[in-house]
Amino acid sequence: MIKVPGPRTAAVLLAAVGLTLLGVPATAEPPAAAPTRSTVQVSTTPERLDVVGLPCLPGQLTLTMINTGSESRYADLFLDPTGPLQLSRDIFSSWLPATDPDQPVSAPVEVRVPRDTEPGDHKITLRLDRSRLDVPVRVNPLPGKDPGSNLALGEQAAASSTHGNFELCGAVDGDADSEHWDTLTGWNDGTRAAFPDTYDVALAEPTMINKVVLSTLDSARYPARSVGLKDWDVQVRSGAGGWTTVAEVRGNQAGRVTSTFDPVRADQVRILCLAGNDNTYSRIVELEVYGS
Template identity: 50%
Template sequence: MKKTLITTVAVAVLATAVAAGGPSDEARAATGQPRGNAARPGVVLSASPTSLVANELPCLPTTLAVTLTNIGPEPVFADATMAAEAPIVLTDTVFSTYLPATDPDQPVSRDVGVRVPRGTAPGTYDITLASGRQRVVVPLTVEGVPEPGPETNLAYGQQATASSTHGNFRVCGAVDGDSDYRNWSTRTGWNDATRGTFPDWLAVTWPEPVELGRIETVTYGTPTRPAALQGVKDFDVQVRSGGEWLTVGTYRDNTLDRIVTTFDPITTDSIRVVVHASNSGDYSRILEIEAFAPR
């Protein structure tokens, strides 16, 4: 099976500086730590990567790793704040942690999600990290969404929702462009959270209507445990038109890992796969759902 894997974050050299200031004296006293800024002579704040690139597609958020490292001789508390230039949204704005004194130094990190709201103008937006007097600025370059070509997967990166999602998975994993079964263990794809209970559904929604003529559903299967053993078995493929769900494909006793549904052109703002049974009898597993304009 051909793999299309797109990553949005690369490893980069850390931006570092030494921080001053810190948690309250009361917080230190509660755990027997020294009071005052003298307790934090060597806390280093860093960010990785040192710059980010993203666009407004809601299921393609990027991530910034914020790290605090104690390079001093005593354990300390440390805090970092994170702020983004509007309209960029961060999943966290404060990072507080206890930092042990170890040799070698032991960094403590927090992954912070970075989301670009729809309608954000292309350009550069600053994400500012602070700890005491230290500042680390990470520039975020927002790019426009490329115009789709004739064979562009229109579901890629769009808003995905589901009836439920297993805690080890992300619903956005079903629209991340990766349909390779070998990456299932990295939590690409979607797995529902209601073991043995059906139906389940997975949907993709666009902010504006699109014209479609083909939907491809990729269920999970491997050479040793094919889709006939653990893929979706009975399911319907539907599109929403005029506020109503229209079924464009009905499948029963499926054993294939990629199911192609073609239909006359339909203008829609949402599609979904409704699973009534799986070959394993426990979960609904979909690696990817793809949507294409009419040929």
């Protein structure tokens, strides 16, 4: 396991711009009896979100609460999505100690929509105390899948195992940059020094394909010849049929390897990982599949 310091959300947090939640004044209570503004600031990164109906490319939102008051407290932040939006959580609860300086507490939420969702505008309403914050969410059209486009992008992945520091979808998220390994992208299996491992992607529909491009970890600090994937088979299957090997790669030391083969009808593609150059883990930064 090669660890790069910093949480997955660090990069986006740096760009955070907070929106303050202002409480609605209590009309029936005297001002001295209850604060008219919430002492908890709520913000999101980004402030507005764009999503598409791909199963392995969820919109990523980071929720942040800051207790600006002098009393420690517990806070429940509720998330109410509209329309087709599906959230990985509907509440963010945390103890918020009163500290000086104020300390932010953050949590991620994934936002998905079904594949057939019409493009349009929706929102997630965040509720805390009597305050509200609307986060606009735009559903964009699915990316075109013409012959030149990557058919694996954002499609449902499956793996024999996934290391706890990684996301299953990290090898089909469109990011093939090894400098983003671990913190932002990539798939790493979860069974150290045990091979084989498998990483699969299910295509949207049966398609004639003839090319698979695999990017394994290859950075200045972690070159592929030392830590990259060494031996693997490219396999395909269609319907309930078995896996067929269409290409073999052996003794690899490169970061990006293109395998071409006779056009074959497939609705799933598998990388059967047989060995790594350091004999510990299977590391795939990105898997791309192209039609013929």
